[in-house]
């Protein structure tokens with residue numbers, strides 16, 4: 200176990216694309232159990248930051264240390280193992296496998312982690328209020344319902360970190376609030392670390408800390 | 424879980440799945456028909472090539488002083504049937520015994536010393552220790568020899584070679600003096616070889632005439648043989664027990680000759696290489712051809728599966744990226760493709776087998792005029808083979824899938 204107050208640590212992380220610099224020397228530390236909101240204008244590098252923290256993308260330079268492990272040095276398969284052990288994901292678009300039903304989509308994450316357990320998967324859907332929809336395909340569900348399944352899937356393997364990229368981007372205020380209440384409830388039950396990207400101030404206020412990005416840099420870091 | 428993923432995924436892209444199964448179906452149908460036909464036809468070609476003549480010659484063994492003393496040695500008449508008791512007895516398709524003597528023939532004031540040969544043209548002898556008979560005689564080792572008239576059935580009549588017949592201007596029905604005894608000519612024989620200058624008499628009659636009861640001077644055997652390979656050319660005397668066993672139990676012309684030698688007392692049996700060689704070569708080439716055709720067909724099937732899967736990857740990029748983001752290791756991604764490959768292969772193999780049963784039956788009757796024996800054993804073999812072919816088709820798609828970068832695909836924007 201790494202020290203709790205340097206659970207996630209980025210040192211001078213940059214990401215250059217051929218046509219743009221997405222991140223320019225990001226330094227940041229996240230404590231274990233923190234709920235951090237990341238805000239900023241479109242194109243400021245929020246998604247890139249999240250992808251690098253999860254190892255889905257490699258930084259051009261700099262170092263990412265999670266739970267005392269330098270993930271920038273990892274090979275792809277090691278990274279995949281690290282990801283399934285430690286990280287849960289919720290994407291802006293609810294990325295679900297279209298031909299699998301709700302419970303099977305959750306079981307998929309279990310299967311990649313260890314073994315699929317239908318009972319447990321169904322229970323997790325119950326907890327996000329989707330118990331009555333377990334055999335529906337994603338196309339038969341509303342955006343808010345799909346997003347709830349994504350949350351159930353992200354948390355099914357009890358990750359220490361939840362990375363959410365605009366999880367409520369497509370939802371109306373009412374559904375956004377329901378999702379955040381759900382997240383908040385699960386967060387207080389399990390005390391995982393949340394890093395949540397959003398451009399919506401209403402969403403950002405649910406975290407205790409807000410990091411503001413602009414042009415690939417952190418320009419503000421505030422606690423409430 | 425993996426089965427669910429693959430099943431649902433197929434249900435989601437039925438066309439692609441059907442295309443891949445069809446690709447395997449046709450490939451395996453063609454390949455397994457080729458194999459069934461070649462197994463059958465191989466035997467037939469071999470049998471037809473037997474028309475080129477005997478491939479084993481059995482003669483008395485000549486050893487030491489016997490040769491110098493000028494005393495002739497013979498084989499035993501009663502050993503003929505024993506040739507049908509060897510391990511490879513079913514491969515022996517023809518046996519012809521000969522008793523070689525000389526005689527002087529005279530007709531129209533002309534005379535000439537010629538070979539007087541005792542043999543059978545065609546007859547059936549009872550199988551030793553079994554019910555049924557087996558064919559023996561010149562016809563069974565040299566089927567292209569043509570006899571006009573009838574074969575000699577006693578010491579009163581003979582068959583003469585075609586060039587003697589024209590030289591002496593005699594024909595069946597005429598008489599000719601043989602060692603001063605006028606004999607009736609029952610038929611003429613045309614072989615295209617030295618036999619055209621010989622005269623023939625029924626074997627037992629000649630034995631009695633010459634006081635050589637139970638004696639024969641050589642035997643020609645026509646046997647179906649396995650193609651000679653490098654192992655076959657090794658000297659059996661230098662083999663280990665296991666090697667000798669293997670050599671003995673493979674139908675090489677040499678091992679069959681050895682077994683025949685063992686049943687003819689005091690004999691030496693050797694392959695007649697010209698015939699034995701041709702046959703093995705032709706069969707080997709036929710086999711190589713069939714294997715090549717099978718290989719090409721199956722390669723086409725592999726390619727069919729491969730391209731269809733790679734094309735499908737365009738649509739599946741997102742789900743593969745997602746699986747990787749969820750922490751799927753490369754082995755679990757690969758397993759999905761391999762499982763798809765196995766399912767396609769098993770389905771294609773089953774359909775392919777059924778199709779090949781029909782196709783080979785049709786080709787067998789239409790082209791070769793025979794009903795092919797269908798071997799149920801081929802079903803599991805076909806299915807397993809088809810699965811391998813199909814799995815081979817997943818190699819490239821798996822490589823491509825590994826290249827999918829989830830970050831690019833899952834970015835919030837698009």
Ligand SMILES: Nc1ncnc2c1ncn2[C@@H]1O[C@H](COP(=O)(O)OP(=O)(O)OP(=O)(O)O)[C@@H](O)[C@H]1O
Nearest residue numbers: 216219220221240241242243244245246247248835
């Ligand atoms: N694959 C890529 N190739 C080139 N440039 C890229 C690529 N991905 C992102 N960028 C650029 O990097 C910058 C940061 O992109 P990023 O997706 O992180 O922004 P974001 O803050 O998530 O924006 P949004 O709020 O619109 O989602 C942008 O200028 C973008 O154009």
Ligand SMILES: [Mg+2]
Nearest residue numbers: 245246835836
């Ligand atoms: Mg983004």
